Amino acid sequence: MKRLRQKTNPLTQFGIVPVGFGTLADILGDYKSPQNKIASLEKEGSLVRLKKGVYLVSGDIHGQIFSRELVANHLYGPSYVSLESALAHYGLIPERVHVVRSVTAKRGKKIATLLGDFEYITVPGDYYAIGIRQQIIGKQYAWLMASPEKAICDMIVTTRGLRLQSPKAVRVWLEEDMRIDPDALSAFDTEIIGQCAACGKKKIELTHLYKLLKK
Numbered sequence: 691m692k693r694l695r696q697k698t699n700p701l702t703q704f705g706i707v708p709v710g711f712g713t714l715a716d717i718l719g720d721y722k723s724p725q726n727k728i729a730s731l732e733k734e735g736s737l738v739r740l741k742k743g744v745y746l747v748s749g750d751i752h753g754q755i756f757s758r759e760l761v762a763n764h765l766y767g768p769s770y771v772s773l774e775s776a777l778a779h780y781g782l783i784p785e786r787v788h789v790v791r792s793v794t795a796k797r798g799k800k801i802a803t804l805l806g807d808f809e810y811i812t813v814p815g816d817y818y819a820i821g822i823r824q825q826i827i828g829k830q831y832a833w834l835m836a837s838p839e840k841a842i843c844d845m846i847v848t849t850r851g852l853r854l855q856s857p858k859a860v861r862v863w864l865e866e867d868m869r870i871d872p873d874a875l876s877a878f879d880t881e882i883i884g885q886c887a888a889c890g891k892k893k894i895e896l897t898h899l900y901k902l903l904k905k
Contacts, residue, residue: 699736699751700717700718701717701731701736701737701747701751701752702747702751702752703717704747704752705747705752705754705830705831706746706747706752706754706755706756706757706760706827706831707760707764707831708740708744708745708746708760708761708764708765709744709745709746709747710743710744710745711728711743711744711745712743714728714737714745715728728745732745735748735750736748736750736751738804738805739804740761740765740801740803740804740805741765741801741803744764744765746761746805756805757827757831757833758790758805758806758808759771759775759779759790759825759833759835760827760831760833761790761803761805761808762775762790762792762808762833763792763833763834765801765803765808766792766794766796766799766801766808766810767794767796768794768795768796768818769792769793769794769796769810769834770792770793770822770834770835770836771790771791771792771833771834771835771836772791772792772793772811772835772836772840772841772844773791773792773793773811773836773841773844773845773848774787774791774845775787775789775790775791775792776835776836776838776840776841776844777838777841777842777845777868777870779835780838780841782838782841782868782870782871782874783868783869783870784869785869788806788807789806789807789808789809790806790807790808790809791808791809791810791811792808792809792810792811793810793811793812793813793818793836793844793848794810794811794812794813794818795812795813795814795815795818796810796812797812798810798811798812811844811848813844813847813848813891814889814890814891816889817847817886817889817891820840820882820885820886820889821836821837821839821840821843821882821885821886822834822835822836822837822840823835823836823837837879837882838874838878839878839879839880839882839883839886840882840886842864842868842878842883842899843882843883843886843896843899845868846892846895846896846899847886847891847892847896852892852895853895854894854895854898854899855894855898856898857898857899857901857902857905859898860895860898860899860902861902875903878903880900880903880904883896883899883900883903884900887899887900
């Protein structure tokens with residue numbers, strides 16, 4: 691089957707944004723069976739299935755590079771990229787992160803795709819909305835990610851068994867366990883950390899973090 695030329699292909703309008711089955715069926719409504727056409731496009735490689743009912747348009751059609759962070763926002767939401775994924779994005783930790791980890795106020799979830807694995811960790815709803823940033827890709831696309839301060843708070847809040855009983859213990863954890871450069875912490879917005887602590891989840895640990903960075 692020959693592919694439509696890029697300039698006439700209706701799939702180009704979606705670019706790197708994941709698209710649902712219903713939307714695809716609408717733009718392919720002129721076909722006798724849009725469902726069969728979608729299956730055909732997937733078979734030929736024009737569409738990549740991320741999960742049931744959600745697809746990406748092939749890079750051969752739109753000529754752009756995929757963003758796993760953008761995909762993470764669309765695969766399961768509301769959610770924002772955080773934890774090690776956000777810290778690596780900001781260059782705060784040295785490790786390369788293979789699983790895109792996000793935070794959600796909904797039930798936790800793990801999703802395996804052809805683009806890689808995605809994990810979603812649950813936090814309380816009132817805590818969720820604090821410290822979220824919008825990241826822009828080429829002035830066309832936007833995805834949500836935790837601020838550096840919120841990503842650290844998310845690590846503390848979601849790591850089971852983590853008990854930090856003093857500002858000194860927090861510093862040791864940040865420098866030795868997380869391997870974060872102490873100089874990078876000086877630019878942190880302590881107001882975000884204070885807001886997170888006020889929500890009550892791991893309040894003791896977050897208060898010690900606030901005190902450490904407030905000095």
